[in-house]
Amino acid sequence: MAVVSCKGVEKTFIKGKESVEVLAGISLEIEAGDFLALMGPSGSGKTTLLNLIGGLDHPSAGSVVVGGQSLAEMSARQLAKWRAANVGFIFQFYNLLPVLSAQRNVELPLLLTALSSKQRQANAAAALQIVGLADRARHKPGELSGGQQQRVAIARAIVADPGLLVCDEPTGDLDRETADEILKLLETLNGEYGKTIIMVTHDPKAAEHAAQVLRMDKGLLVEDAA
Amino acid sequence: MSRLGFMWANLFRRPVRTWLTLVSVLIAFLLFVLLRTVSHAFSEGGGFGEPGIDRLVVSPKYSIIDPLPISALQQIAGVDGVLAVTHADWFGGVYQDRANFFPKYPVEPIPHFEMYSEYLIDPQQLEAFANTRTGAVAPAAMAAKYGWKVGDKIPIEGDIWAKKDGSRNWEFDLVGTYAAPEDLQQPAVFLLNHAYFDEAREVGEGTVGWFTVRIADTGRAAEIANAIDALFTNSLNPTRTITEAEQARQFMQQIGDIELMMTGILAAVFFTILLLTGNTMAQALRERVPELAVLKTIGFSDGAVAALVLGEALLLCAVGALLGTAAAFGAAAVIGPGLEEAIGVFEINGVTVASALGVSALLGLVRLSIVDALPER
Numbered sequence: 001m002a003v004v005s006c007k008g009v010e011k012t013f014i015k016g017k018e019s020v021e022v023l024a025g026i027s028l029e030i031e032a033g034d035f036l037a038l039m040g041p042s043g044s045g046k047t048t049l050l051n052l053i054g055g056l057d058h059p060s061a062g063s064v065v066v067g068g069q070s071l072a073e074m075s076a077r078q079l080a081k082w083r084a085a086n087v088g089f090i091f092q093f094y095n096l097l098p099v100l101s102a103q104r105n106v107e108l109p110l111l112l113t114a115l116s117s118k119q120r121q122a123n124a125a126a127a128l129q130i131v132g133l134a135d136r137a138r139h140k141p142g143e144l145s146g147g148q149q150q151r152v153a154i155a156r157a158i159v160a161d162p163g164l165l166v167c168d169e170p171t172g173d174l175d176r177e178t179a180d181e182i183l184k185l186l187e188t189l190n191g192e193y194g195k196t197i198i199m200v201t202h203d204p205k206a207a208e209h210a211a212q213v214l215r216m217d218k219g220l221l222v223e224d225a226a
Numbered sequence: 227m228s229r230l231g232f233m234w235a236n237l238f239r240r241p242v243r244t245w246l247t248l249v250s251v252l253i254a255f256l257l258f259v260l261l262r263t264v265s266h267a268f269s270e271g272g273g274f275g276e277p278g279i280d281r282l283v284v285s286p287k288y289s290i291i292d293p294l295p296i297s298a299l300q301q302i303a304g305v306d307g308v309l310a311v312t313h314a315d316w317f318g319g320v321y322q323d324r325a326n327f328f329p330k331y332p333v334e335p336i337p338h339f340e341m342y343s344e345y346l347i348d349p350q351q352l353e354a355f356a357n358t359r360t361g362a363v364a365p366a367a368m369a370a371k372y373g374w375k376v377g378d379k380i381p382i383e384g385d386i387w388a389k390k391d392g393s394r395n396w397e398f399d400l401v402g403t404y405a406a407p408e409d410l411q412q413p414a415v416f417l418l419n420h421a422y423f424d425e426a427r428e429v430g431e432g433t434v435g436w437f438t439v440r441i442a443d444t445g446r447a448a449e450i451a452n453a454i455d456a457l458f459t460n461s462l463n464p465t466r467t468i469t470e471a472e473q474a475r476q477f478m479q480q481i482g483d484i485e486l487m488m489t490g491i492l493a494a495v496f497f498t499i500l501l502l503t504g505n506t507m508a509q510a511l512r513e514r515v516p517e518l519a520v521l522k523t524i525g526f527s528d529g530a531v532a533a534l535v536l537g538e539a540l541l542l543c544a545v546g547a548l549l550g551t552a553a554a555f556g557a558a559a560v561i562g563p564g565l566e567e568a569i570g571v572f573e574i575n576g577v578t579v580a581s582a583l584g585v586s587a588l589l590g591l592v593r594l595s596i597v598d599a600l601p602e603r
Contacts (some may be wrong), residue, residue: 056523077527084525095520099239104227109524111229120227156524 003164003196004030004053009062011048011219022048024219025062032163035190035197037210044216046200047168053198054087054166055079067163084112088157088195092169094149096141096156102128103137106155113160127155130193131185147178154185158195165189167199171206183209233537236514243510247503248546254499255550255582260557261488262578268484280444281341282451283473284437287464290316293433294463296424301457302437307450309442312337315435317418318386319396321372328368330382330416332423335361341438344406345413351376351402359422362398365413366405374400380416388428396426438470496585507539544583551582 011023022045030036038046051057052064055071056079064071067086074082083089096105106124115123128134131151141149150170157165167186171179187209189195199210207213215222227235237244284302286292296313303311317330335356339347347355347363355361364374374380377400384394398418406412424431441450451467458465468476511518521531551574558574 054523077529080522080525080527080530083523089523091520095516097517097520099235100227100232104232104235107227108232108521111227111232112525112530117228 001032002029003032003034003067004028004198005063005065006049006053007063007065009049009052009059009064011045011052011057012060022219023052023059026216026219026221027062028214028221030196030198032196033190033194035187035209035211036199037207037213038198038200038216039202039204039207039213040216040222042202045219046216049216050166050168050198050200053164054089055083081112084109084160086162086164088154088160088162088165090150090153090157090165090167090170092172094141094146094153094173096149096152098141101138101140102133102144102152102155105141105152106159109156109160123159124155127159128152130158130189131155145178146174147181150174150178150182151185154182154189158189158193163194163196165195165197167197169201170199171201171203176205179203179206229534229537230541233534233541236534236538237542239514240510243506244542247506247542248549250499250502251543251546252550252553254495255547255585256553256557257495258492258585259551259554259574259578259582261492262581263554263558263574265485265488266575266578279469279471280441281470282439282441282447282454282467283470284439284454284465284467285435285473287455287458287466290435292463293430294436294465296432296434298458298463298465299434299437302439302454305450305453305457307441307443307446307453308439310337310341310440311437312341313420313434313437314338315420315423315433316386317382317384317423319382319384321380321382326372328414328416330418332418332420334420335363335417338417339404341440342413344410345404346407347404348402351404354401355417355419358399358401359419359425360397360399361401361422362416362418363402363404364400364416366403367412368414368416369400369403376400376402387423387430389426390428392428439467503542511535547582547585551579 006029007027009023009026010021013020013022026045026049038049040046048057052059052071053066055066055074058072062072069082071079071082096102097108100108103121103124106127107120110120110123113120125134125137128137131154133148133151133155136144136148136152141152144152150173154170165186170186171182174182183206186197186199190197190211197210199206201207284294284298286294294313299311299313302308312334314331314333317332319330320326321328335352339345339352351363355363362380364380369375380398380400382396382398384396387396388394389396404413404417420434439450439454441447447469451469454467455465518531518535521534522528526534555574
């Protein structure tokens with residue numbers, strides 16, 4: 001069953017008097033539990049497509065349906081609520097809040113839920129346990145290595161138990177060894193916890209961990225390299 | 227972690243900056259509470275005795291230094307609705323040093339304490355006051371402050387009144403002390419025997435500064451005041467009769483429009499604080515634009531992010547206001563006793579505290595709107 005369905009998706013940005021077409025009619029379907037890598041040169045539209053699937057932006061044309069819900073018809077407020085419940089985001093530069101400990105960074109998305117304080121703490125601790133950082137819960141991001149920070153970011157992405165994880169160059173700032181650890185963790189989340197993962201990457205080695213690889217160029221899907 | 231905890235953590239991303247901002251807000255509110263309290267003391271006419279709702283004050287119409295003939299007392303006593311009349315005067319004078327300021331009134335001992343029946347004085351001491359020509363009674367707190375005991379002689383240098391022998395050295399025998407019940411404002415006036423004062427002074431014999439009148443029906447205060455003033459309209463000594471509370475308020479206003487002065491100072495303080503802390507907050511927010519974007523990405527709505535930022539501004543101002551108000555209570559305990567001799571009541575009241583908290587919320591909102599108005603955020 002397709003958890004993500006894009007049909008004829010176009011995205012055009014206006015820059016001054018020029019309009020720049022970034023996506024030129026993308027159609028794709030991603031099955032629940034899939035681990036998909038999106039590859040392509042810079043400017044090919046990978047991150048833009050990821051943002052549309054993650055509900056961060058609206059398409060200029062076409063439809064994006066995720067989990068049976070059409071994102072194009074949602075207001076910004078509805079999208080925010082939908083993202084909080086359905087999508088986990090993992091970024092290249094971790095984007096943790098430096099003033100909060102690892103535990104509190106992970107707890108952050110749960111502030112949007114009705115969970116009690118104790119339950120939020122318990123869930124955050126469980127998420128840190130899954131990513132292997134339970135012993136660093138009280139450390140602030142500045143006291144953690146890049147790989148550890150990315151693990152905290154992954155814990156934050158999964159703490160609300162979303163079905164879909166969108167990852168934008170999750171290993172782009174890490175050395176090979178650490179990158180492999182992160183990718184194995186993503187594989188575990190995909191294989192053992194059933195998360196659907198869409199990962200944008202430039203790195204062919206990273207893409208090897210995905211079950212399916214799609215290539216993009218000039219706003220179009222050019223080949224299925226699975 | 228709660229949302230409040232999150233806001234608190236964000237406030238301390240740069241502890242030095244936050245502490246400096248907090249201290250500036252704290253000082254602003256310390257000034258706010260103290261100045262509002264001073265202003266309140268002046269607008270309420272000070273605390274030189276709890277103004278009685280059933281007492282009127284009959285003063286010279288044009289100037290408080292014009293005397294009134296003591297014979298007017300009988301005429302006033304005959305006005306319908308008047309229960310009792312007594313009189314007092316302003317003695318001035320200096321005890322040892324000009325810094326030792328306290329009001330001194332020559333009064334009729336027994337009628338005065340009948341008029342101010344809320345004050346507590348030992349009957350034997352009151353009798354001694356009435357029967358001792360040079361007798362005087364002091365508020366208990368004043369006696370304690372200057373170390374006076376019953377039987378002491380209190381020397382006062384007369385800066386207004388000289389004696390018939392040309393000397394300005396007055397000496398009074400302290401025959402007692404008086405006080406108010408604990409729940410009332412304590413008195414602050416040194417009382418001396420008018421009979422001795424009137425007999426011994428160089429000029430002005432047979433005159434008084436003002437009359438105090440007790441009336442039967444407070445609802446008729448204006449009518450009775452008009453009736454009293456009508457008695458003297460065409461005399462050499464026209465009068466102006468007002469309630470005791472109004473008289474006290476007008477007395478304090480002679481110093482100037484304290485309310486306006488205090489408001490001006492506070493406006494300048496808060497305007498400066500707004501500029502300083504608004505700029506600080508703008509800097510803090512600019513640094514955090516990427517973090518706010520992350521919050522929105524993980525599901526915080528625009529409103530939720532705005533609420534967090536607004537909450538931080540309010541939290542900082544509220545903490546500053548609370549600390550400033552607490553500091554003001556501490557400062558009032560230290561400087562209050564000294565100030566009370568000059569301006570009467572100096573007590574921080576609930577309205578002032580509530581105003582401080584209200585202003586803190588307003589300050590937080592205004593600071594945020596300043597930040598909102600900044601371009602390129």
